[in-house]
Amino acid sequence: MYEGAVQNLIDELGRLPGVGPKSAQRLAFHLLAAETADVKRLVSALTEVKERVRFCAVCGNVSEENECRVCRDPKRDSAVICVVEESKDVVAIERMREFRGRYHVLGGAISPIEGVGPDDLRIKELMTRLSNDEVTELILATDPNLEGEATATYLARLVKPLGLKVTRLASGLPVGGDLEYADEVTLGRAFEGRRSLEF
Amino acid sequence: MYVSHLQLADYRSYPQVHLELEPGISTFVGANGQGKTNLVEAIGYVASLGSHRVANDAPLVRKGAERAIIRAAVVKGDRQAVIELEINPGKANRARLNRAPATRPREVLGVLRTVLFAPEDLSLVKGDPGERRRFLDDLLVARSPRFAGVRSDYERVLKQRNALLKSASAGLAKRRDADLSTLDVWDEHLAEAGAELIAGRLALVAELQPLVAKSYAELTSVGGPPVLQYRCSAVPDDAAHVPTGSPQLVDVLHSALRESREQELQRGISLVGPHRDDLRLYLDDLPAKGYASQGEAWSYALSLRLAGFELLRADGDDPVLILDDVFAELDAGRRRRLAGHVRHAEQVLVSAAVAADVPDELQGTRFRVHEGGVERE
Ligand SMILES: Nc1ncnc2c1ncn2[C@@H]1O[C@H](COP(=O)(O)OP(=O)(O)O)[C@@H](O)[C@H]1O
Ligand SMILES: [Mg+2]
Ligand SMILES: [Zn+2]
Numbered sequence: 150m151y152e153g154a155v156q157n158l159i160d161e162l163g164r165l166p167g168v169g170p171k172s173a174q175r176l177a178f179h180l181l182a183a184e185t186a187d188v189k190r191l192v193s194a195l196t197e198v199k200e201r202v203r204f205c206a207v208c209g210n211v212s213e214e215n216e217c218r219v220c221r222d223p224k225r226d227s228a229v230i231c232v233v234e235e236s237k238d239v240v241a242i243e244r245m246r247e248f249r250g251r252y253h254v255l256g257g258a259i260s261p262i263e264g265v266g267p268d269d270l271r272i273k274e275l276m277t278r279l280s281n282d283e284v285t286e287l288i289l290a291t292d293p294n295l296e297g298e299a300t301a302t303y304l305a306r307l308v309k310p311l312g313l314k315v316t317r318l319a320s321g322l323p324v325g326g327d328l329e330y331a332d333e334v335t336l337g338r339a340f341e342g343r344r345s346l347e348f
Numbered sequence: 349m350y351v352s353h354l355q356l357a358d359y360r361s362y363p364q365v366h367l368e369l370e371p372g373i374s375t376f377v378g379a380n381g382q383g384k385t386n387l388v389e390a391i392g393y394v395a396s397l398g399s400h401r402v403a404n405d406a407p408l409v410r411k412g413a414e415r416a417i418i419r420a421a422v423v424k425g426d427r428q429a430v431i432e433l434e435i436n437p438g439k440a441n442r443a444r445l446n447r448a449p450a451t452r453p454r455e456v457l458g459v460l461r462t463v464l465f466a467p468e469d470l471s472l473v474k475g476d477p478g479e480r481r482r483f484l485d486d487l488l489v490a491r492s493p494r495f496a497g498v499r500s501d502y503e504r505v506l507k508q509r510n511a512l513l514k515s516a517s518a519g520l521a522k523r524r525d526a527d528l529s530t531l532d533v534w535d536e537h538l539a540e541a542g543a544e545l546i547a548g549r550l551a552l553v554a555e556l557q558p559l560v561a562k563s564y565a566e567l568t569s570v571g572g573p574p575v576l577q578y579r580c581s582a583v584p585d586d587a588a589h590v591p592t593g594s595p596q597l598v599d600v601l602h603s604a605l606r607e608s609r610e611q612e613l614q615r616g617i618s619l620v621g622p623h624r625d626d627l628r629l630y631l632d633d634l635p636a637k638g639y640a641s642q643g644e645a646w647s648y649a650l651s652l653r654l655a656g657f658e659l660l661r662a663d664g665d666d667p668v669l670i671l672d673d674v675f676a677e678l679d680a681g682r683r684r685r686l687a688g689h690v691r692h693a694e695q696v697l698v699s700a701a702v703a704a705d706v707p708d709e710l711q712g713t714r715f716r717v718h719e720g721g722v723e724r725e
Binding site: 266 | 438504532533
């Protein structure tokens, strides 16, 4: 244990995902040794992101405006919605430059272990969009792991009465992984080969 | 196949050790607590990515060290493969195969195959169903590594489903409806992965049966014959017929899940599926667990391992045979017959506290294990 402020910093850093106690300590001492100006820049980046960035009122993607860039773009196809877990998945799919539809960001996947159920995800918002919009196809692009699959199954069943075309990304994505780690070519193929879900 | 090199760093009691091994028989002799089992445990870990002694990895890392490293070279015919495993408790382990990083450790499964006999094997007969499920699953994975994926998918589904049942049974009315709406989804995944695992185990048991009977008859003339019966928790005890195909088993699991749902919700835990199944062992028509003598139980346990060895060998390549400190447990007759059974395997690694316990035909190249050092005599 270190004294007051240092230990505080270590504890806070340790709360970040993927940062264990050892890394937290390393980061803390790095910051201690860093130039004041560098640390100030980091602090203002943190403050700014909390002040300026919020979530798109339509799709839940990160955005600096009320609606995100994709939702504001009139050229995007409103008939197709691609459902993803996180904003970073939107970035991965946009990088591929093939998908011209719109997104819906759930904010995670169903995972009882972490206490995440359907009510904790932006599923009600999705249902509202589906009932209002001229949507004809829903692409379920949740992660290719168990929780992502379970979330996709759940959604497919939920929207079944609406009679939409519901598709799931083709296999070929590294199973068990995160969507964001798939390279553009693999992701492009998975989109192209997406298959209808039947229940 | 055989292991030609084994190198450990911060594994169990070993800060550093490097062994060169040959095909044929090697014997590790040293007093208790000197590190014999630690050595062969490491070889077993390379084959199965798990220890036969502990369920999690933390005890494998030497006290005070951050990670353990096992490096093993495996020779198969005229080819050699080098596996390197980094064990990081609490974090993801890492694996390299021939210097190239594997996306996940599971990719090295199947490169080395071992069959390990240990004093704990008696619990295959006398212990809980979990011991026997593990025996079957380890063998399944050794034969076809894709079952490692099936098993871990199943375990993950089970964890999620149990968490859900627990929160539903804790009964916060508001959450309960939301929880129940997703239970069907988990049922589906449980039935899919569960059926595949059960189908694999059933096929394996059918193949094991004649081999176990044969090994048992060779080890002893008392008791028997051994009869294996796989008991599905999803099928009533008195059911006339248990389907063996994966698609039918999906249906069987679904209807069992429907029937036990109320009970599962009350108790907050998954009550049907391969995690509740058992491999029942009989001697003729009596359950071995209650009726077998110590000698019969040992013969049974050895027969199960030997049958596993025969199965893997029939797939085309001798697995490395490891006999860790088992001779001290056996009488002279069983020692001799076991030795006769295994001595022609491509590589046999034997450990014993007392060299005299090891039958003559298994003496081979002698290594002395003493205070974390291993020396060839
Ligand atoms: N993680 C560990 N760190 C340091 N020592 C360990 C660790 N795990 C086990 N040991 C030591 O290894 C020894 C047991 O070695 P083992 O191989 O089981 O002995 P044996 O020769 O009887 O088979 C014990 O002395 C134990 O304290
Ligand atoms: Mg031992
Ligand atoms: Zn948006």
